[in-house]
Amino acid sequence: MAEIIDKVKEKVKEVGHAVKSEAGPQESAESMNKNQSEANEENDGPSKSALKKQAKEAEKAKKKAEQAAKKEAEAKARAKAEAEVPDCSTGRYGKLSLHQSQSRPNRKRTDISTLSAKNDGEQVLIRARVQTLRAQGSRMVFLNLRQRQDTLQALLQVTDNIISKQMVKWAAGLQDEAIVLVGGTVTKSPEPIKSATVDDIEIHIHELWLIAGLQDRLPFSLDDASRSETAPEVEGQFNRVLLDTRLNNRIIDLRTQTNQAIFKLQHAIGDLFREYLNGQGFIEIHSPKLQGAATESGASVFKVSYFKGNAFLAQSPQLAKQMAIAADFERVYEIGPVFRAEDSNTHRHLTEFIGLDLEMTIEEHYHEVRELLDGLFKSLFRGLREKHAKEIATVGRQFEAEEFKWREGEEGTLSLTFKEAVDLLVEDGVSRDVLDDINTENEKRLGRLVKTKYDTDYFIIDKFPLALRPFYTMPDPVDPTLSNSYDFFMRGEEILSGAQRIHDPIFLAEQMRIKGVDPDTMKGYLDGFRMGCPPHGGGGIGLERVLMLFLKLNNIRRASLFPRDPKRLEP
């Protein structure tokens, strides 16, 4: 404990600021003395002319030495004078000691995003990152301050009796991404400041403190990380930061205004999802991710050591949602992690992602679910466009995308049957032979066809062949080769898969056998229906996919805070 005490005391001792002594002048004086002694060594047995030459050179050397000595004396005098000149800015700047909640003076901090020319003349105190800084001579430093999505210009300038040259020099040495506390005056700018999002003011600094510095060089600059993905790359002009480099240094990457906006939008999607479903009588559930058995066939599951046995990570809340329906919850949703042990290394697969899942009872027809889901998506799109135009615009500066389009009003969402979707592709030249299923490539092609023909980025395919769906999917009542199932698409990629489920345990066991699943291996699943389960249906949405496709981020890793794929478990 004594050790802690000492260490803490050491930390506390660090004074309000630390002006570094300048090593420069002393170093140059030492090198001068060395030159002088070298000259003296060369002085024996020469000719007259040589002597004259030597005398001249000696004179030269002497003069040089005298000049050097004079320079040195001047530098020393200057340094002494500087040291003696009291720093008028003492108490206005420096490195703060480690923040341990020493005191609470209750000085209000201001958010950059709330400031504009209307605040002209106000005194503000701002904690922010130094995104970049630029010194102009020795008397002026411009700082570009950043908070989340916003930046603001601040100016520190030598001012008699207030801002010293020492203070400006210290500020000029601040690292990019240092965290500072800035006190200053809001000052209206005569012309828009292009480098800042708050462009009609700047802050005239009168105090500047370093809260936290960096221990390492930045792996890339935030400016480089924020450039438009579609900007042409010019040799030597800037470095494009590769996705892998970003993900390896995700903490820095996430600081870009683009990423701040992306994850604000991720939050918004979750909120809009809940808001809509809460309004429709749903309740949120939390189902266990640790399962005693692998619950669904198909997708592979991760195995967990569980005390003396094993458990498995849920590959979806499918069973739990359905059990909640059998337990009379009527309408449930869940937002939670979903785990897939699939070795898929594509732009749209993760081993862990966030599922937005819902399940509800059906009264008459599974289209009740389909319509609710459609209502949900449209409310999502509207919510994003209406409440988050700023974030969408911020992301758009780095990831250029046509605005996302969907159909509103009486026209309604485009819904094709699987057969109609296939016909569209065949019309476009795809061979019907390969269209038993629609693969990723043809999905995208279909997306383009639909966009051209119907001017929408969002549509539904209904009535998938039963053979393409999991065993728990309810067959069509008339054509048993079809099923009561649907997929939803955004920009030609599937973002939701859903269906009416089989609620009768005897029929369910039959369907399992037909699909080659032994009902005995899924007793837990089947048992869920033996005590009476109402007809129901639902769907599962991948949060990161919706975010990626709405913003056209082109890689799902960009829509995940700390993405996990078969090759990435860090950071």
Next chain:
Amino acid sequence: MAEIIDKVKEKVKEVGHAVKSEAGPQESAESMNKNQSEANEENDGPSKSALKKQAKEAEKAKKKAEQAAKKEAEAKARAKAEAEVPDCSTGRYGKLSLHQSQSRPNRKRTDISTLSAKNDGEQVLIRARVQTLRAQGSRMVFLNLRQRQDTLQALLQVTDNIISKQMVKWAAGLQDEAIVLVGGTVTKSPEPIKSATVDDIEIHIHELWLIAGLQDRLPFSLDDASRSETAPEVEGQFNRVLLDTRLNNRIIDLRTQTNQAIFKLQHAIGDLFREYLNGQGFIEIHSPKLQGAATESGASVFKVSYFKGNAFLAQSPQLAKQMAIAADFERVYEIGPVFRAEDSNTHRHLTEFIGLDLEMTIEEHYHEVRELLDGLFKSLFRGLREKHAKEIATVGRQFEAEEFKWREGEEGTLSLTFKEAVDLLVEDGVSRDVLDDINTENEKRLGRLVKTKYDTDYFIIDKFPLALRPFYTMPDPVDPTLSNSYDFFMRGEEILSGAQRIHDPIFLAEQMRIKGVDPDTMKGYLDGFRMGCPPHGGGGIGLERVLMLFLKLNNIRRASLFPRDPKRLEP
């Protein structure tokens, strides 16, 4: 596929209703014939008196047989007559064929909870469970219908040309927990119906369909499962359903009105948590549960097979939250599963629970976080009491509890320092020697002391000894044996633990070494702070604990949909 077609056709063929043929009369006729032949076998070599006796007995037997034959004939005639009498209720009742979304007549369903005497005379269609039913003679059946938290009485009564005896008989055979579709007329009840939550009306049924029956006997009745936990147990009067039996049959158990209310309150806590934090500028994050390394010392972690290597399940989002702060998110929260590989089999430990976690930057003092958390809890308590009185009352009928109390207004929440809490316990007679830490037993004792002295079920302990907290906890600036950390308590149990964290990587590594943690083993954690991290603090709340303690459920398993502990991975 042909097989599916046949099976589906079979299902579809099942007609609208199936009147069972009554086996009773035939069985009794057969047993009469048997008696007759037994009598005939006993007829050789007797005495006269014996003969007389035999003759008499034969006469008796003959008469008996004749009577039986007559009875049989009558029964047959009655059955024939009954079969010939057209069932005036055909098309009003029966088992529905498997729901495959065959049609969509758009008949509106009504929620039981919306009905009252104001709807007198209205026609309604209701899908509900049959909680219980009671036949009165052969002409009347009372059904207790249930939807989530609400029940309603419905009456089916023989009525000329509308409701037949056959229909009533069929209804009387419905199983408890069958799902039915009931059409009827809302009828004001002359006196309150004690057995139903909607007590001023009943439904006079004119159609009744079985949507889904049961494949098995119920493991316990819903009535038994819903009884007050504090009601005295009287031999033979009813069965108390044990927690383990409930959890083994969780789907049935969850159907009780109590559980419907508990999980509605669980949802409410999540919503109130988010609502408050959204209003305070927080953003919701989703951090990965799969980790490349065990990130915190102390609690054990579950190991996962991850392709050719291993991963670990996050035992808290601690690291991720802090990394989000280092990435400038400023204020973040997460609602998600937390995994603990601790072999703790207590009333308050789960191996998987839902963490309500938050982290925020600090400007001047960690009490900024403490105050925000306090505001959060009070808004939670208020929200539950104001918006969910019905659910709290429903749960209270089974789990009796004093109303949860907290201090509002200027008085503010009670906050004791750790030292003050220890003093209170010492005053009460606990030896100071055992109070280096406050164990669970003394925690509860403290809760009782505080309740008596301050009349509150909710309070804070601040300034824990540094030795009791994890390595990342910020020491107190003056007394380095203390720390900037706090716990929150409800009814004498800890529900939140939080602190200011160390944001400086060099100081953090020092603290690790002091606590015996090798910084090299936690490089990922340390690296998170190397590029500048603002001062910050936060806390983690166990959702199930808050729910359990607010409602006094006495076991955390009751607050988890499908609980997981060292011995339970199903259902």
